[in-house]
């Protein structure tokens with residue numbers, strides 16, 4: 001196999017790797033992207049498609065910590081754990097518990113809010129650059145509460161969002177019914193995030209992004225990176241069908257980044273929150289915006305030719321197969337809201353790259369800035385892809401990077 005070389009090698013072609021490749025190539029750099037599968041076919045394909053500029057609340061909060069035992073072990077909970085994975089998950093869970101304490105959760109919310117600030121403008125700019133304006137829809141996003149009590153239990157989150165200047169409009173049950181008339185009654189009303197944007201087809205967006213990156217000069221290598229070795233002047237990227245020297249590499253392999261980062265000397269508590277979706281094909285979905293019945297832990301999202309029901313969290317690592325009970329949970333949950341839905345036309349499992357504090361790792365490796373870490377975006381990778389790309393570009397240029405979060 002002939003040895004290859006490049007200025008920048010990006011490891012992983014999810015939304016983070018693709019958006020970063022696009023940005024760096026548009027800035028005139030020589031970029032090679034290494035990805036074993038079809039670009040954009042991992043978590044970046046199957047998500048709920050929301051550019052969630054409002055989502056400042058980390059996964060770990062005092063309320064989640066308080067309810068963790070019932071959330072983890074109750075049947076039909078939106079959060080579940082595969083018992084066989086518990087021992088391996090313990091270190092991550094302990095860190096997660098620590099990050100859920102009040103002061104830590106507030107600090108993490110502030111870090112996430114800073115990253116989210118330019119998420120919408122970043123996506124508008126990127127979509128227009130790659131000719132994908134048609135795949136962005138601005139119609140807000142709606143959180144729903146089944147009872148006044150449920151709404152009241154969200155008060156800490158609402159307060160934290162207010163503190164960070166997030167636009168949120170409170171709606172009575174009647175106002176929700178007027179806005180989305182096909183929904184059943186939600187007695188606790190709702191919160192509308194009016195600025196939120198969503199993708200009408202995340203898979204199609206990934207394809208456009210990959211195509212635009214290729215047109216901008218990004219070279220794609222279909223291979224899995226198995227080893228990275230830092231040399232004096234270059235980083236050696238190796239795999240069964242891969243022998244590449246790069247001046248700089250960016251680790252953007254989503255939930256699979258932990259081993260690669262460890263090879264660079266960065267030991268990050270990265271694990272995965274497994275998430276699922278089911279899709280129901282239909283010409284006209286019964287909603288005009290993404291809607292989240294908060295207690296169920298999923299979004300119902302109108303997408304091109306279908307209704308996608310995406311979300312929930314299963315802690316259980318990267319190798320266990322799809323859990324049919326989690327699919328049933330989504331299916332029954334969707335049918336409880338829209339009783340005429342039949343069997344889903346498609347089901348899917350994907351791996352969120354998750355760190356205990358919910359703040360993505362976007363920084364130079366501790367061993368030097370010729371290796372850059374860009375992973376751990378958890379529930380917000382789609383939203384934060386253009387912001388991440390901008391930060392990676394700043395790190396490569398040696399420009400100050402106030403948003404980079406040390407851990």
Ligand SMILES: Cc1cc2nc3c(=O)[nH]c(=O)nc-3n(C[C@H](O)[C@H](O)[C@H](O)COP(=O)(O)OP(=O)(O)OC[C@H]3O[C@@H](n4cnc5c(N)ncnc54)[C@H](O)[C@@H]3O)c2cc1C
Nearest residue numbers: 012014015016042044047048050225254275380381382383
């Ligand atoms: C159900 C669900 C709903 C979600 N909803 C939203 C949402 O509404 N809004 C939002 O912002 N986010 C959402 N997310 C989160 C979002 O999808 C992820 O944070 C994001 O896709 C992560 O992007 P990524 O590029 O880091 O990872 P991925 O998309 O997983 O891409 C990583 C890539 O790296 C490749 N790779 C792995 N190992 C190697 C290797 N050794 N060498 C080379 N390449 C490798 C993989 O093949 C993969 O293509 C959701 C996630 C799920 C599961």
